[in-house]
Amino acid sequence: xxxxIRVFYTDGQVINCARYGNGHINETYLLSTNHSHLYILxxxxxxxxxxxxxxxxxxxxxxxxxxxxxxxxxxxxxxVPTRNGDLYYVTETGDFWRLYEFVNNSICLDSPxxxxxxxxxxxxxxxxxNALADFPAETLNETISRFHDTPSRFEQLKCAxxxxxxxxxxxxxxEIDAFFARExxxxxxxxxxxxxxxxxxxTHNDTKLNNVMLDDVNRKPLCVIDLDTVMPGLVAYDxxxxxxxxxxxxxxxxxxxxxxxxxxxxxxxxxxxxxxxxYSNLTTVEIETLPLxxxxxxxxCGVRFLTDHLNGDIYFRTAYPTQNLIRCRTQLKLVExxxxxxxxxxxxxxxx
Ligand code: ADP
Ligand code: GN1
Ligand code: MG
Numbered sequence: 001x002x003x004x005i006r007v008f009y010t011d012g013q014v015i016n017c018a019r020y021g022n023g024h025i026n027e028t029y030l031l032s033t034n035h036s037h038l039y040i041l042x043x044x045x046x047x048x049x050x051x052x053x054x055x056x057x058x059x060x061x062x063x064x065x066x067x068x069x070x071x072x073x074x075x076x077x078x079x080v081p082t083r084n085g086d087l088y089y090v091t092e093t094g095d096f097w098r099l100y101e102f103v104n105n106s107i108c109l110d111s112p113x114x115x116x117x118x119x120x121x122x123x124x125x126x127x128x129x130n131a132l133a134d135f136p137a138e139t140l141n142e143t144i145s146r147f148h149d150t151p152s153r154f155e156q157l158k159c160a161x162x163x164x165x166x167x168x169x170x171x172x173x174x175e176i177d178a179f180f181a182r183e184x185x186x187x188x189x190x191x192x193x194x195x196x197x198x199x200x201x202x203t204h205n206d207t208k209l210n211n212v213m214l215d216d217v218n219r220k221p222l223c224v225i226d227l228d229t230v231m232p233g234l235v236a237y238d239x240x241x242x243x244x245x246x247x248x249x250x251x252x253x254x255x256x257x258x259x260x261x262x263x264x265x266x267x268x269x270x271x272x273x274x275x276x277x278x279y280s281n282l283t284t285v286e287i288e289t290l291p292l293x294x295x296x297x298x299x300x301c302g303v304r305f306l307t308d309h310l311n312g313d314i315y316f317r318t319a320y321p322t323q324n325l326i327r328c329r330t331q332l333k334l335v336e337x338x339x340x341x342x343x344x345x346x347x348x349x350x351x352x
Contacts, residue, residue, distance in 0.1 A: 001017055001029075004041070004089065004091070004097050005017065005031065005041065007082045007083065007089045007097070008039075008041075008080055008081070008082050008083070008089070008099040009080065009081055009082065009083050010031070010033055010037065010039065010080070010099075011033060011035050011037040012033030012034045012035030012036075012037055013033055013034045014031050014032070014033050014039075015032060015033060015034050016030075016031065016032045017029050017030070017031050017041070018030055020040070021108070021210075022110055022210060023210070023226065023317075024316045024317045025045045025048050025228070025316075025317070026042045026043060026044055026045050026228075027042065027043040027045070028040060028041070028042050029041040029042070030102070031099075038102035038104065039080060039099050039100065039101060039102055040099070040100040040101075040102055041097065041098075041099050041100075042097065042098050042099075042100070043095055043096070043097050044095075044096040044097075044098070044228070046094065046095065046096065047314065047315070048144065048315060049143055049144065049228065050144075051141070051143070052090075052096035053096075054141035054142075054143055055096075055141075055143045055228050056087065056088045056096065056098065057141060058140050058141050058143060058227070058228075058230055058231070059077070059079070059098075059227050059228070059230075060079070060087055061135075061139065061140070062132070062135065062140075062202075062227055062230050063076050063077050063078070063079065063227070065131075065132065065135050066128075066131055066132070069131040072127050072130055072131045073124075073127050073128065073131050073221070073223075073224070074220075074221060074222050074223065075103060075213075075222050075223040076223065077100055077101075077103075077223065077225055077227060078100060078101040079098060079099065079100060080099040080100065080101060103213040103222055103223045103225070105215065105216050105217065105222075106213035106214060106215060106216055106222050106223065107213070107214050107215075107216045107219070108210050108212075108213055108214075108225075109209050109210060109214070110209065110210050110251070111209065111246070111251065112209060112246060112266065115265060115266060115269045116219065116269075117209075117214065117219060118209070118246050118247070118266050118269050118270055118273075119269045119270065119272065119273035120214055120219055120220055120221050120273070121209050121212045121214070121221070121242065121246065121270075121273075122242065122269070122270040122271075122272075122273030122274040122277075123220075123221055123273045123274070123276065123277055124212045124214075124221030124222075124223075124224055125204065125207050125212065125224065125238055125239075125242060125274060126273065126274045126275070126276065126277025126278045127221065127277050128204060128224045129201070129203070129235065129238065129277070129278045129281075130277060130278055130281065132201075132202040132230075133201070133202075133281060135202045137200065137201065137202045137232045138232075140202065140230065140231055140232060141231075142231055142232075143228060143229055143231060144229060144231075147205055147229060147231065147233075148205060148233055148234070148237045148297070148300065149190060150186045150187060150189065150190050150296055150299065150300045150303075151183075151186070151187045151190050153186075153300050153303045153304055153307070154179075154180075154183050154186060154187075154303060156303075156304075156307050157176070157179065157180075157303050157306060157307045157310075160306075160307045160310035160311050161176055161310060163310075163311075164310065165310065165311050165312050166309075166310060166311065166312035166313075168309060168310050168312075168325075169310060172306065172309060172310060172325060175306055175325065175328055175329065175332065176306065178332055179299070179302060179303050179306060179328075179332070182299055182335065185295075185299070186296060186299045186300065186303070188292060188296070189234065189236060189289065189292055189293065189296045192285070192289065193234060197285050198234055198236070198283075198285060198286060198289065199283065199286070200232040200233065200234070201232065201233065201234070201235060202230065202231075202232060202233075203230070203231070203232070203233035203234065203235065203237055203238045204224065204226075204227070204229065204230055204238050205229040205230065205231060205233050205237055205238065205241070206226055206228070206229045206241065207237075207238045207239075207241045207242040207245075208226075208241065208242070208245040208246070209242070209245055209246040211224065211225050211226040212224050212225065213225060234286075234289075234293065235278070235282060235286050235290070235293070236286065236289050236290055236292060236293025236296070236297075237293060237297060238293075239270075239271075239274055239290045239293050239294065240290070240292075240293030240294040240295070240296060240297030240298070241297045241301075242270060242274075243262075243266075243267060243270060243293075243294035243297075243298075244294060244297045244298040244301060244331070244334065246266065246270065247262055247263050247266035247267045247270060247294075248260060248261070248262065248263070248330070248334055249261040249262075249263050250330065251330075252327050252330055252331075253323055253326050253327050253330065254326075254330055255326055257329060257330065257333045260330045260333040260334060260337070261337055262334055262337035262338055262340075262341055264341055264344055264345075264348075267294075267341075267345060267348060268348050271290070271348050271349055275287070275349075287349060288346075288349070288350075290349050291338075291342070291345040291346050291349055294338060294345070295335060295338045298331050298334045298335050298338065299331070299335050301331050302327075302328045302329075302330075302331025302332050302335065303328075304316075305324045305325075305327040305328035305331065306324070306325070306328040308324045309322075309324035309325045309328065
């Protein structure tokens with residue numbers, strides 16, 4: 001670690017380095033220096049990102065665009081250069097490391113402490129959408145191929161079932177059947193995209209509540225982080241993934257499914273916050289398909305957790321062997337909750 005840290009041009013000497021955050025993908029460390037300067041050091045997950053250079057090229061381009069939009073957004077992630085002036089470091093073994101300025105005086109939440117926290121995250125992602133509206137989407141690399149292509153995620157699940165690499169198919173039958181019963185439903189959004197009824201935009205694609213930093217005093221949006229998956233996508237992906245994670249009444253890995261509900265209040269609050277920022281830029285079909293985005297992203301994420309469980313937990317970071325199975329169950333429960341609240345969800349979006 002010391003050799004990695006020394007590569008970067010820090011303000012003062014690094015006196016502490018510790019694992020940090022609850023992300024499922026990268027290795028994240030908090031660094032502090034004897035000048036009381038904080039940084040976030042990350043090793044990219046090269047198993048998840050086959051071409052880390054493409055990821056870094058996107059981030060450099062997107063952050064430099066966002067920095068020109070101080071009229072729309074407050075702060076943008078800032079990469080700290082190496083002593084050679086590069087914006088990331090590649091080790092001899094091909095690992096990619098990067099250093100970010102820590103977003104000071106901020107909070108990062110795994111669940112909203114009040115409906116207003118969730119509203120503020122919606123405003124952050126809505127502003128992010130606006131700030132990238134004039135970014136040349138065709139110049140972005142696809143950092144993970146077919147990331148939100150739900151039918152292709154079902155194909156990956158089929159492969160995982162037939163390979164049964166971890167010998168877990170037998171004990172996951174109920175979940176496998178439940179997801180496949182919804183395969184057609186999961187393909188509706190992709191079908192609309194294919195028919196040209198929905199426009200591709202530059203989207204974040206991983207809009208969890210813990211990928212936005214709020215001001216720790218006034219709790220207003222400060223900075224959208226985790227830009228590894230910024231790529232062309234549908235607005236419904238960004239809206240939907242936020243609802244999936246933040247409008248649930250329980251954690252993604254809650255074992256007691258009784259506790260997992262869709263909060264209609266949080267759905268309403270997020271919809272209002274998000275649309276207050278980007279309503280005028282969206283087409284009617286985009287707005288109408290936001291609830292479908294929530295259901296599709298939840299279904300898709302459940303499929304991804306189950307696939308990883310069957311593959312032996314090779315993608316998402318896990319703390320125990322059934323965590324991905326438990327995660328996929330909460331997603332299934334949330335999809336059922338969305339079925340129950342479907343009319344209400346659509347009504348909330350329509351009355352805007
Ligand atoms: P992952 O892809 O693994 O989710 P993230 O980039 O989201 O990685 O980082 C993991 C966590 O580290 C975030 O949820 C947040 O708590 C913290 N974090 C990341 N970047 C910053 C930053 N620039 N300032 C403060 N905290 C950060
Ligand atoms: C991962 O990186 P993180 O923890 O913010 C994943 C998302 C999933 C999410 C589920 C690159 O997000 O797609 O929705 O876990 N990111 C990647 O919690 O796969
Ligand atoms: Mg993250």
